[in-house]
Amino acid sequence: MGKRMKPLQMFSLILSLFLLSACAGTGASSEATTSNKDQNLVVNIGVQGKVGILPYARQHKYFEKAFEKAGVKVTWNEFASGPPHFEALASGRIDFGAVGGTPVIAGQSGNVDFKAIAVTSDGKKGNSIVIPKGSSIKELKDLKGKKIGVAKGSSAYNFLYLALDRAGLSDKDIEVIQLQPDEARPALDNGSIDAWSIWEPYTTTAVYQTGAKVLVTGEDLNINAPSFLIARTDFIEEHKDLTVLFLKTYEEVRQHFTENIDEVSKDIAKTEKIDVEIIESVLEKSDSILSPTTEEFANAHQEQADFLYSVGGIDKELETKKVIENKFVEQALKEIQGIK
Secondary structure, eight states: OOOOOOOOTHHHHHHHHHHHHHHHHHHHOOOGGGGTTTTEEEEEEESSSSSSSHHHHHHTTTHHHHHHHTTTTEEEEEEESSSHHHHHHHSSSSSSEEEHHHHHHHHHHHTTEEEEEEEEEETTTTEEEOOOOOOOOOOOOTTTTOOOOOOOOSSSHHHHHHHHTTTTTGGGGGGEEEEOOHHHHHHHHHHHHHHHEEEETHHHHHHHHHHOOEEEEEEHTTTTOOEEEEEEEEHHOOOOOHHHHHHHHHHHHHHHHHHHHHHHHHHHHHHOOOOHHHHHHHHHHHHOBOOOOHHHHHHHHHHHHHHHHHTTTTSSEEEEEGEEEEEEEEHHHHHTTTOO
């Protein structure tokens, strides 16, 4: 790597939130999710964005239909990015969610009681640094002295720091502007920021709608940063069958996505009032999977955690495999394939 960056207190606010939540709420759960004895069990799912597998599943009630057969209700909780999922996990407000690898690392560092129960992407195509049309920025080193928008604690945040490190830049060479996606896009358009570190579908949307350009992607830098399905530990220990059902339903939706891109693209475009070409491009570039955390994914995730520790992003070294749990996805895939 290039020279080591001095800490920018990347996760200070986020981690303090996690630590408070973990102390107050680890192992806690809402009344609706503690027991199924009264047949009033509710599964709470976290969701972000408008284009992915979980948003599509919510729109078409895949999980409601699957869990209804088990006498269980489903509710959805919407978040702008990955980090807020972990506050909700710690307080028992959600049972499942889908996030990038960096929020998983931050959540573990903050002692949130959860498990990463499946890998949903290798992450190479997920994150990019985007520059506005007509920008003078041509390569990573040109980011020196620039304002860069990013959602702190997100996968795009770690990607930004990895990209800077590859260019030999330090945290003092740039100005990080903490912005959620709905705040960052207008800031990029009006020139308030010079670049934006972000994930799909926001990258492709900016390119199509404003002529923005992609400066660099995770694939360009060969950064393998897996994304995960996460779950509250208490819930999956008490409801193993429902955890497997959640994963089987997710895979049903994922397979429909990959096998019917035209149909799904038109559906999402109509619902979200987005040009169908944008959706098609996003889905065609998608590398969605449902997989156990293989040795390759585990090593890549550990490398992410080690990097964050080396630059002061987290305050302790982590053994990331401690939050990895493969048995549920392995069982779900066996059942889907009809293997006993």
